[in-house]
Amino acid sequence: MKNSHKKITLLLMTILFIGCNSETTKKELIRQKLLFNSDWQFQLFESDSVSKNELVSTEWKPVQLPHDWSIEGTISKENPSGHFGGYFPGGVGWYQKSFKYNPDWKNKLVSITFDGIYKDSEVWINNHYLGKRPNGYVGFSYDLSPYLKSGNNSILVKADNSKQPNARWYTGSGIYRNVWLEIKNKVSVTQWGTYITSSNISKENADIRIQTSIGNKNAEDHLVSIQIDIYDEKNQLVLKEELDNVIPSADTISIQHQVQVPNPKLWSPETPVLYTAVHKIFQEGDMIDMDSTPFGIRSIRFDAETGFWLNDKNIKIKGVNNHQDGGPVGAAVPDDVLRRRLEILKEMGCNAIRTAHNPFSPEFYQMCDEMGFMVMDEVFDEWIASWPWVDYKNRGKVKYGYHQNFKKWAKRDLKDVILRDRNHTSIIMWSVGNEIPDQCYPEGPERLKPLLEIVRDLDATRPITAGCCFMHLANDTGFSDLLDVAGYNGGGGSVFYEKDKIKYPNRKFIATEIPHSFQTRGVYKTKTEMRSPQQGIAVPDLTEEEVFPEFSKFYSSSYDNSSVRISARDSWRRTDSLAYVAGEFRWTGFDYLGEAIKKWPSRFWSFGIVDLCGFPKDTYYFYKSQWNDEPMVHMLPHWTWPGKEGTIIPVWVYANSEEIELFLNGKSLGVKSTNNKMNLSWDVPYTPGELKAIGRTDGKIVSQQVYKTAHKPAKIEVISDKKEVAATGTSCIHLEINILDKDGNFVPYADNLISFDIKGPAKNIGVENGDPLDLSSNKINQRKAFNGKCLLILQSTKKEGEIIVDIKSEGLKSQQISISNNNLPSNN
Structure with a gap:
């Protein structure tokens, strides 16, 4: 799955940043889509009481997008978001970013896309008002071309989340999704201009309909040659289509292609195969645009008697x-x-x-x-x-x-x-x-x-x-x-x-x-x-x-x-x-x-x-x-209940094997069949020791789980989801913290305060324990364990080096973990 993702990403990067073909004398890029998240500055106000002309330059602080200021704030009963918003703060945020004009942008279309700003956003370029979008979940773009100038240019963004509550859940605040700068020629595929559907799918062929919108922002008509290449999941060329069209001046046309993909590999949850359609536009032998669209081939239908069908299954x-x-x-x-x-x-x-x-x-x-x-x-x-x-x-x-x-x-x-x-x-x-x-x-x-x-x-x-x-x-x-x-x-x-x-x-x-x-x-x-x-x-x-x-x-x-x-x-x-x-x-x-x-x-x-x-x-x-065929068995609750000796505790088991046998301290408590049952249950007098469930199918053991009664907390276990990360500034590491007793058994009631000392090219972007009643900040380097566990999320910087985290708690044996932050290929 990850390898497939890397191949698709590599192909798209090649498509986005490739230069013109060999017949082209100019060595400029034909289309760029640049991540525009770095070097922003930010100010926060409680209400909409400050106009853009009153912003104080000394109060700006640097931020990296995406950015959510609410999660950084203090949870308070007085915050007007109330229980809907989890009592997090809102307010009005202002963002600004300066960037230099690139001479290669002359006679090109330059646009900015915000994938999401919460909410009531307003945007200016060089003091020119571009517009407003109230919906905080819908992405949008603005054309910057008419307002750019030589030298420094400035983007200003206002996000107004001061009127609360405005949703029934936590929304976040600010420019909380990616921002992109796109540069392309005046004759090019428009934004969201490609639409691909499949039909008449068989083992031999699948009909693919490609509808393409091509715009011409020039003052004269342009005769262009349009080429569509389709690549399979291994980046192998499957087919190529070409045709010529005149794109009228200051107009947009829609072109439809009908092609057949031979021996189609169908997309499904089990086999999420993706193809890629690449549009190339040529004028007088020069490539002037290239755009790509991943797509899958699959059929869906809903039936009034039989429910849902995917690929006729x-x-x-x-x-x-x-x-x-x-x-x-x-x-x-x-x-x-x-x-x-x-x-x-x-x-x-x-x-x-x-x-x-x-x-x-x-x-x-x-x-x-x-x-x-x-x-x-x-x-x-x-x-x-x-x-x-x-x-x-x-x-x-x-x-x-x-x-x-x-x-x-x-x-x-x-x-x-x-x-x-x-x-x-x-x-x-x-x-x-x-x-x-x-x-x-x-x-x-x-x-x-x-x-x-x-x-x-x-x-x-x-x-x-x-x-x-x-x-x-x-x-x-x-x-x-x-x-x-x-x-x-x-x-x-x-x-x-x-x-x-x-x-x-x-x-x-x-x-x-x-x-x-x-x-x-x-x-x-x-x-x-x-x-x-x-x-x-x-x-x-x-x-x-x-x-x-x-x-x-x-x-x-x-x-x-x-x-x-x-x-x-x-x-x-x-x-x-x-x-x-x-x-x-x-x-x-x-x-x-x-x-x-x-x-x-x-x-x-x-x-x-x-x-x-x-x-x-x-x-x-x-x-x-119920949803996974891989053999499994799971018991609940855990088996550490000091003071409840002799108390009857209902022990439930979820499993997908044919039968389950439950044991307490080596003694069988009976075998039960899972046939047509959502769960199995035993009433067990609590006795410290070992509780074990064994799952059998066709008489063979296929799964088992063991709980051992834990003693008092003694040490910390750290589980990292990665041993090394790419020094991209966006890569993340999840550190799972478990509290164990002296014998290495998980302590399910532990609530020790855990502290984190982070050294090297990484920062803490979130600590959490899952406790609804823990109102401490997600951005500080400590957290109490909740029922034995907590989490630290680190994000790497662009500087290579070793990330070292010391995890400590009073009275517990501490742990240290090291993660390499290297110049590796990123999955992002």
Whole structure:
């Protein structure tokens, strides 16, 4: 997978930075796309009280983009973001960058692209106002060419995130995604100007339709020769197409090619094969533009009776919802951090991700293409209306939310997202809304129709959905009938599908957001905590009296008995057993900042099956047992419970082998079959020692797990995901910290304060422990362990050398780790 990624990256770099062909006398570059993240300066104000003319130059501080100032701030109950934003600060940020004009840019188009600024951004070049974009999740570009001058030029950016709350979760603040400077000739492929689709796929051939938009910013017509080369995943040329066209002056034309790829290799989660289409434009023998587009070949369809089909194979969508933040790094997520998160989901058996509830960074979709994740690309969390029980229906979900911009900006934002993302093979569905209250009103279908038209006009190859809760109201208004696939969220009694299947036999079903289950890593409760069980499937208490009363009410049980309406087990049982339900996207894959349901002092609530550090919780292993065929067994809870000797503890096992045998201190507690069961359970009197589970299939041991009762904390274990990194200034290292006893056993209750002394070419970009109640900064060189674990994320600099980290804690044996920061090829 990584080798494939490197080959694609190398090809794209060659394409982007190659010079003209041998017939060309000029040795200038034909198209450059330059990362524009370095050497920015930043100022932060609490409110929109300072104009650009009042900025004080002495207050600027240097920053490297992407940058999220909220994650650097202090968590406070007084911050107006409140529980929605995890009590992080907002404000108004100003950014500036000076750069020198390159004489080679004369007579060329120079543009700047911001992949994301949160939010209400405004941009100036040399004091010329370029424009405003309110949506903090949608990328945009400005043409700089008319305003550039010889010598120094200055970009100024304002990001206004002072009006809070403006979302139902942590958003981050500032220029939190990449910025690019693009230089190309005046006759060239336009931005997002290539659109590639495949059809009529067989073993012998696949029809590939390539639609290309070519612009001419010159005052005269140009006769050009257009060449399209298609390369396979090994960078071998598959085919070449050529044609001539006249591009009229000051105009843009659309050209369509229909070609056939022989013996196509199909994209799927198991084999994410990508091709690359390279456009070359020649004029009088000289190459004047070169642009490339990766794409995959695959077919998708949803069926009212049999669910989802990929490449004519009926499969279940095994998906998660994710927010875009990266835990301790906030919204400015480095590629290495994002890739690690996706690898964790891949190992579990996850094959799909819903972008909740906004478009993500371009790098996310590139990684999903390369790694084999199917994506539901979602654009909006709100349109205009609020919920029916609110007295005024045109005020959105939060006070300063997108409802203030929907009428003016929704069509533009939606169009830009579709144009940017439609070549990503990973995307299998478009979602135009999540739990849109408008669905409950007669106006809802009328607001939906123009959005459907935009999507179908720009991409008719993928179905359109929306995540609907209160599905009975969406049915009453006709909202759900307009969708290609009806998206069922778990809210408002939208758990059951059978009734709607009878009433709407031709409906196509997808569970867009279900189940909503909670779990805090390392926390267990035997009394069920369930919201609205009468609307779903109730989970009975595990014991009459609570076995673990010591855990805070702010923490949730990892027994899968803390949820909304339905548990993870019951939800997947239903999805898996109903053929017409295409699959499900559970809420959520990872814990995310904000939406702290139980409010202060919690900065988030524990929806994820993986915590903010990237440490899997117990429910992760439930999904692994159902979604992954690699033999595995997982027990819960751990087996270190001082003071509970003799107490009956429910021991659960998730496994995918045929049978499990449980042992306590070498004595068998019995064999149980996993046939048609989501989990196995034994009631075990707690006795310190060794708890072991053995999984057998066909009578052979295929998996096992052992827990040993731990003594008091004695030493630190450090696990690094890398031994060496590339000195790029962007490469990241994840250091997992575990607290062990003198015998090397993990201590699951340890809460020791860990300090980090970092030497060499690296910096701390995030510390975390996964505790919702830990309000300490993510940017300092210490963190308490939470239930035995914490995490440090380092980012290398561009200087080569040895990175040395000393990890210490009072009373524990310390550790030192060394990572080489070398001039290596980067995966980024």
